[in-house]
Amino acid sequence: METEMADIEAQTRVATNGDTVRNADSAAIFRKANRPVTLKFEDVVYTIKLKKGTLIRMPKNGEGEAEKVILKKVSGMVRPGEMLAMLGPSGSGKTTLLTALGGRLSGKVQGSITYNGQPFTHAMKRNTGFVTQDDVLYPHLTVAETLNFTALLRLPNTFSKEEKRAHAEAVIAQLGLAKCKDSIIGDSLLRGVSGGERKRVSIGQEMLINPSILFLDEPTSGLDSTTAQRIVSTLWELAKGGRTVAMTIHQPSSRIFYMFHKVLLLSEGSPLYFGDGASAMDYFSSVGYSPSVAMNPSDFLLDLANGVSEDYSGEGRLQKVKDHLAVAYMCHIEENLKAEMKRTDEDTKLSKCNQVIRSHAGKEDKQFARWPTTWGQQFGVLLKRGIKERKHESFSGLRIAQVLAVALICGLLWWQSNADNLQDKIGLLFFYSGFWGFYPLFQALFTFPQERLMLAKERSSGMYRLSSYFMALTLGDLPMCLVLPTVFVTITYWMAGFNHAASSFIFTLLSVLYSVLVSQGLGLALGALLMDLKSATILGSVLMLTFQLAGGYYVHYVPPFIGWIKYISSSYYTYKLLLRSQFSPDDTYACGGGDTAVVCLVREYPGIEKVGLGGQAVAVVALGIMLVGLRLIAYMALTRVGVTRR
Template sequence: MADLEAQQDDQSSTILARPNLPVTLQFDEVVYKIKMNEGGWSELMKRNAEEEERVILKGISGSVLPGEMLAMLGPSGSGKTTLLTALGGRLGGDLTGTITFNGQPLSNAMKRKSGFVTQDDVLYPHLTVTETLVYTALLRLPGSLTKAEKVGQAEAVIAQLGLLRCSNSIIDGPVARGVSGGERKRVSIGQEMLTNPSVLFLDEPTSGLDSTTAQRIVSTLWELANGGCRTVVMTIHQPSSRIFHMFSKVLLLSDGNPMYFGKGADVLEYFSSLGFSPGMVATNPADFLLDLANGVATGDTDEDLEEVKQRLVTAYKTATVREELSVADYDSGALPADDDRRWSNPWIAQFSILLGRGVKERKYDSFSRIRIVEVLVAALVCGLLWWQSDIDHLQDQVGLLFFYAEFWGFYPMFQTVFAITQERMMLTKERASGMYRLSSYFMALNLNLPMDLVLPTIFYAMTYTMAGLKHTAGAFFSGLFVLLYSVLCTQGLSLAIGAALMDGKSGVTLGAIIVITFLLSSGFFVQHVPIFISWIRYISISSHTLNLLLWSQYETEETFHCTANHTCLVRDFPSIRAAWIGGTVSAVSASFVAMTGMLVFYRLIAYLFLMRLSVPRK
């Protein structure tokens, strides 16, 4: 094992020792504004134009050289994350000022040379560390590399970030314990390190970690910057004193204003020259800076919080001695020529990788123990309740067919709505990195959904056999086809709802209302539906499902014993007459065509909503 680790350490040192191109980041007078109450109708809210516009960043300047690590400090709401997002090229809207990389504006080529680690570790819980990084490498690294080379790059990152011990552990799971918080953060950093970036942006990389783990993370970042000649920029809320002394430069923000930019070692001397010092008691420099950013000053002063903040902001802007922002004398080299290439891999490669990853992740949800038990218990109870019913107990059989439409109208709804809402953060993160096209993701997602057809098949086979429905292969398989087709239609509706709302609870609530409306309009409960609302049955998945299930079981001229001495037509039975649109070929075809239209239409709606929230980096 030691030999393997040494071998992989050597591999990582050769592959990831330093980026291909050192990059100097420089930003000057960055201002960002947002519109408040835009589109509102209240005249009171529109009375003053200044009230409609809020300035988040107020003229911030700085620079970071290769091998340096810049920490942006400030209280919550100071603009740290907004500035980081702007520097990383992920912020739209009213952004002014200049942001350059080696003296050039941000380009496609430069974006491919940078990495961005979000505050939340957005990872698939059931994939192992190795699987997570390998799939990311397959998607992000260029198609000119072979699969073995991409896997080798992932293994090198695992070794460099010290993840060998947990490489085969899942990220998180309800049964098996996943990796620790610090290991999760290193996996997130590793995903961005796969492209061997020249610039690495990190949003609160130590959030939620204990001080020891946080120090290990920052030490790793310091090694990546100092040893790899990378430019590292991070936001951090309240670092320990040991972490603080690792920062090459510090940018202190307060309400979007810069209070200090310069070397971390000079920060206390600078504020002491303004009459602010931490006092005689040993103080964490970061705590002292956050106090100042909040307007809390030590010593005897009658100034209130806002006066202190304004004084420090003014002092910084008017100071004669400031960090020299010019980096023209640092020869970082010219950036590679920009190109129009947006995707690292062709569509079919993206699709196949996403499909494989989706199958591996989704199988844990589709075939979890609780879902298997739920379906088997429900099937057993139904089979016993409808045990060996025959056509002379027609109401019972129709009730079972209606229950098919009802149960498999609700159950897939809950699964799919939560599935797509849980995918939101992952989709947004990966699309922002330009990993794949939305179309390849959406196609892979839809081909993963049929995994959910296994449990309906088992449920149908058990209940069909126990209930004693028509004993012919044609009736069995046509009914099974109808049931599975209705599940696919319901999944499409669920995708549309989930993509539109992107909130699991709201999506399930809306979905339940729609499904209940569809069920009530199917004709089983209400047999005399008023004409002004009867049109709902023609757009109801449940109505068409029930109609096709009735068609799979009964012939148009089939009879049953309505009394001891008389037979009646099945089609004249009240529950069937109200629910059955018709057993003719044209009526059956119309229901099938309607369900096909809904299957396609709902997925189109879902795709359009996903386009709205996942705009990739250009």
């Protein structure tokens, strides 16, 4: 026992200092967990309030609000080296329970969930791996790039960059990804690695921190039986290294089923069985349920969870089966599980382990309360990752062809426009503000709805600060969102025969780029606020069309009660700057007819007079306020993404 406690103390000290074993043998780095963790959950209850208008009739609480109980007094215990499988039909509460155990379930969870007898802490969060059902990965990054970027962000600064990359290589070797390390991840539209390899990459991202406890939601979903067995075999090996593994799984094969040390069967949130996987069939036989023919144990258990049994027939037979199993389970849990949780030898061992852990708790919590890396490091890694991923979309051939085609059409339509034909010239200037108001708006609308799952996943794991992510995304998009409008203006400006002065061209270009940044900010804000592409697109279209109509080109005499719209219109201020880039207040144009040469002041032209050639400073400041304000709105909206409470 003394030797064992010395090992535990050494492991705890390693976890506290952040100094995991480092050696040349990369495959051995993750052979053992940093610190064994015993997961215990007792009488877990989770209830949600249903929104008004729901079609489901549910009992109401004392305040008259409809409620639905998702989990109903679920208990269980998993020790280091064990693998727990949560089985049950769809909607039985498996994922909800797993999310609660992983410390990622928002709302109030009743009951007790402890890790080595302690509640969920920052230290446990950094020592926990959580693999979601859907593989949330960047499709254009390779397997090696994905794991390298994750290692640079999640591993603390006690490791050098070379050591972090070595850890990524160790995970690649351990999970059998060496053959596809240079292949892109891919998605439904882009061919990449296979589904099993993609799942192993997701597991590898969590294994980088060498977690003591690993949660997985449906790790075999959508995989064939052979690939599924390989995944579970890998998890079994990880558990063998002293880790605690818990997963949800829908319908495993019989070979996979007998690999589980513990099995928890749920039906509509209620537990029907918890115990050794190998003893599940014997237990149900002892309470009067056994298959008439040899069959997969998981199939039989799911039939029972659905209320299907040969022993009952007729009206209400499904509920009879569930009620009978629920009563049998209550007796089983009282006789077996409660006794198991209170076994003297385990309690003694756990108590001594906790004494060691508590001695380091203050130092450990202080360390883990900080981020694994500095703000600057997070910004640098996220900036590089973002550019690598989004450059394929931003500079796609279709997008470049679209901009070039519109630029050439505009240049031909306005080819060397007459200097005295002001209507044509101001028409092209307003088209600048319109096209480069809509185009970046709709590109930016897609950003955060597409990034939502990734952001939620990485924020839940405490990978980086939201501010570093937001700044990296904003600055990383600058070169990509400014190159195409620069090319567009350069082509159309000279083809249309605008003012040849270099200062006029530069002023026009800067005004357009300024407008692009403001429109992009509006798109980011709407996308972050709504997180729904359809709603954001509709609202963005309405707002931008309103700004266009109030921009000063279409309507010169606006009724006072609605004329205030122009002061919040980015199109109005952009149009004002573009007009000033081409014309001065003292410029004239030929306005007479016939043989008589008559000149008029440009500032008195009807299409220019109402907008005016002054007030450029006000326009610059107004657009600047919009530029900063819209991005602040987007940032504040993102603070609610990926936030979990316990």
